[in-house]
Amino acid sequence: MxxxxxxxxxxxxxxxxxxxxxxxxxxxxxxxxxxxxxxxxxxxxxxxxxxxxxxxxxxxxxxxxxxPDYINDVKVKNYFLLKRDLQPTLKKRNKFDHKGSYGHALIIAGSYGKMGAAILASKACLRSGVGLLHTHIPKAGYEIMQTSVPECMLSIDRYDNYFSEVPDLNMYSAVGIGSGLGMEKQSQMALKLLIQNYQNPIVFDADALNILAENKTWLSFIPKGSILTPHPKEFERLVGKWSDDFEKMQMLRDFCFKYGIYVVLKGAYTCACTPDGNCYFNSTGNPGMGTAGSGDVLTGLITGLLAQGNTPGQAATLGVYLHGLAGDLAVKKTGYEAMIAGDIIEKFGKAFRKFSN
Structure with missing residues (x-):
């Protein structure tokens, strides 16, 4: 039949x-x-x-x-993220707040030929509501960053083309690393130094994930509560292959539990998994967001939310929801095919307003 x-x-x-x-x-x-x-x-x-x-x-x-009481009493490990569940996590702004009230983020990003990733992550971080942002870049990116993101302060690496040294971390409330970073040996050793010396959660994306995949022993000493934001292929490099999507989900839960971290597994219904194995599937987003730089935008947004004092779980779930919501607003103008990552950033303001109402 x-x-x-x-x-x-x-x-x-x-x-x-x-x-x-x-x-x-x-x-x-x-x-x-x-x-x-x-x-x-x-x-x-x-x-x-x-x-x-x-x-x-x-x-x-x-x-x-x-x-509703019956639904709430049922013990589950899987959740579907809706606006009503997330609205209470968005921090309210007070009359006497100032830029120091909203955190100081550090983005470590960019290499020769990939400075666009640093620009996108930085712009997204600033649009998250963070009070202050430094972006650490190689020397070659100085002029383009100063011109493209004047609101961002810069920390300049001693090397021209790639990341090789960790800046003083004492002033930062959150760090995001990986967008356009490259895989140079000096960059790998600098990443190792970062995760050994920074005690707060770090947001890892892109080449930072690829470096971890090549040095899996380092996973055991990344700060607890850190947020990894892989797409499926990056996640496969970290954990190995799976036979079906349900096995993938179990590997995701096991990975988060083993290392005490959060993983945002990107895709349709992006899944944010917690160290205790809870999985939160996102309800926003569309196929037009499968475009170069979209992940850099998400990294910047989550880093900015984390810097403002949100817990890693709040930053991850709120970040994926707002990112998808901005994409849903952008697609009304661009359509799926013509959407680019910058279109998502341009809709952050409208996304925050729609989310708050």
Whole structure:
């Protein structure tokens, strides 16, 4: 029957979950390929797995009247991030606050030919609401950074083309590293020095993750509560291959628990996983955000939120939600194909306003 329905060419509507699809483990055998799925009360974990996209189609939730107390009492490890859950975490601003009230972030980014990544991360960090930002860059990036991001203060490396030394860290409330960093040996040793000497959580992205993947013993001494923001291939380099998306999720939980860190696994329904194994799937974002520099924007945003005194969990979940929301606002103007990373930053202000209301 399933084969017949799938080959019929008719629009297919599944109720609760497509027939043949398991909710919380990888599925085998014949499965209905639904165009639409109407699920009762809560989305199923399977809906967030890339391997099931061809079966679930567009899904929507039907409220069947379960009592809120019953829902809240059920012990779960998976959550779907909605605005109402995150709004209380956005810090309110007081009349007598000043730039010193909103944290001082450090972004370590850029190398010869990749200064655009440092610019995007810095602009996004500043748009997060952080009070002060220093960006550490190689000498070759000085003029472009001063021109492109005048609000940002610069820390200049002694080398022309890549990161080789850690600046004084005492003044910073959060550090983000990796955007456009490169893989030079001096950069790798400087990263090792950073994670050995900075006691607060660090946001790792891009080449910082690739360096960690090549030096896995260093993972054991990165600061607890740090936030790693890999795309699936970067995550694979860190943990190895998986046979299906559910195994990937278990490897994600195990990795976070083992090292006491947070991982933001980027993609559709970006998943923020905590050290205790809770996974928060994002409800914002769109395919247009799969573009060069989008991850650098997220790194800057999360670093800025962390610098303002948010916990790592708050910075990670709020960051992915606002990042996706800005992308959803941007796509209305650009469409999927024409969106670039800078379009996301341009919509941060509107995203914050929409989120706050």
């Amino acid at each position: 399933i084969k017949s329905i799938n080959s019929s060419g008719a629009i297919t509507l599944s109720i609760d979950i497509p027939s043949g699809l398991f909710a919380d483990t990888s599925s085998t055998g014949e499965i209905i390929r639904a165009d639409y799925t109407l699920s009762f009360q809560m989305p199923k974990l399977a809906f967030f797995m890339p391997e099931n996209d061809k079966y679930v189609g567009d899904w929507h939730i039907l409220d069947i009247g379960l009592h």
